Amino acid sequence: MGNIETSLNLLLFIGVSGIFLLWVCCDRQDNVRLRLHWKHSAFLCRRCRHIYEAMRPPKSREGVPCPHCGTENTPLHF
Ligand SMILES: [Zn+2]
Numbered sequence: 001m002g003n004i005e006t007s008l009n010l011l012l013f014i015g016v017s018g019i020f021l022l023w024v025c026c027d028r029q030d031n032v033r034l035r036l037h038w039k040h041s042a043f044l045c046r047r048c049r050h051i052y053e054a055m056r057p058p059k060s061r062e063g064v065p066c067p068h069c070g071t072e073n074t075p076l077h078f
Pocket residue numbers: 045046047048049050066067068069070071
């Protein structure tokens with residue numbers, strides 16, 4: 001009786017570990033894929049003149065808030 005219970009517990013443990021490992025791997029791949037498409041952009045705050053860098057999605061027209069004062073700024077174009 002104890003042997004079957006131990007085997008079932010072991011099987012359950014392996015199954016749960018497998019699912020967890022798969023989930024972690026998929027999550028990491030999604031993050032890497034997402035970051036590959038994101039661009040590093042430079043920003044100059046129009047209020048406090050602070051220069052900062054941030055990641056933003058491609059073709060995004062939205063501004064990124066300044067870490068100093070919170071004003072949203074559009075990326076610098078060179
Ligand atoms: Zn600012």
